[in-house]
Amino acid sequence: MNTSKTAKSSAVLLFLFFISAVAYSQVTVAPVAIHIGETNKNGYMLIRNNSTNADWEVSIEMKFGYPQSDTAGNTYIYFPETEKADDPSAVKWISFFPRKFILKPLEEQTVRIAAKPPKDLKDGEYWGRPIIYSHALNAVDTTNKEQIEVGLSVQFQTVIALNYRKGKSSTGINLTSFEGKYENDKIILYAGVKREGVCAYIGSMNAKIFNDKNEAVKELKQEIAIYYTLERRIEFDVTGLSKGQYYAEIEFNTNREEPGGVIVKGNSITKKIPVTIN
């Protein structure tokens, strides 16, 4: 620390202005799931800057990744550090036009997505995760040099999904585990699923708790994407339910509406197990 800075610090007050010149800065991405294939090798994505006073720089890259779940059942996107030869990656032959651009205030850009797969590409589904990076070009106002000021800039990253299908599409799942227990006014369910076929299993999971009269007393619906395996933890607050025998049911299906794409239909699985509230 130099002498001049030390002297300034003894002035007691530090003014920390986190100033943004980017009021109401915004970036919009649509759609956030892109489905293309051998009959339609082109896709489109719209990126918009609704900021009224700031230019935004946008760049796009794609990485190979897919949803996985942690031990608590939370879903996240896993990006392998290196791609294996048998990974169904579309990263090398998907292009974005333009890949990097500047959006002026209230401007938007249609990005064309083009697939140029190798001729010997095997039938199947190939995946990638486009990442849209965006930041304001004039994020920090440093015009007031007399004060001690601090600029905290913001960058956004939007990670979306892309898949490319070739040939016959098929998907399915096996329920590898389903257990339930009652603990501290909660019924906690654990479900494990493994995917079969060549496409991701994109669908829904429904979990219900039934009483001894077969009436559903608790219900939860979640959307799921199973690329290899899924471990899901489901928690129901059952405070107020009387003690006794209950039944937990889990159902997986592909009856899901998917805007802008076609869901590959797979098998449905339902299983019911007893759970006691004591």
Add this chain to the structure above:
Amino acid sequence: MRKGFLILFIFLIYCNLYSQSTVLEIRSYRNLTFGMVIPGINTRISETNSNAGRFYIYAKKVNFSINFNLPSNLTSGGDNLPIKFTATKSENSNDAVAGTSFDPYTGTYFNARGSTRELYIRLGGTTAPSTTQAAGSYSGTIIMTLTITDN
């Protein structure tokens, strides 16, 4: 004639992308502001404070996770100013109703698959200047990542 078809084609793409598709929009309404900070004394801005950072997310038919890459120090040349962040999420635009707390260092999830939903993320923080904290222009970058998790 050909130009007219091209314009029509682009217009139809635009309409299709916005009317039927999934949409994710992020806005930075307000950055975290600390005002005056006294060396040796921590300054905390809560999420309900009007100086807290505020982000707005508009989501249409999509489930996603929200993660932050946050600086542990703001820097000014070779000088560091430690900073820690806190966060809440809420569907209420009123700053006084900050909503549910979550750890911005581990992130959170949001479900808007069945509908169109709006979410407000509020970012608070604490700076911890030392008693000999050098004056200077401290800066840092927050990276906010939205990741689609159900597709």
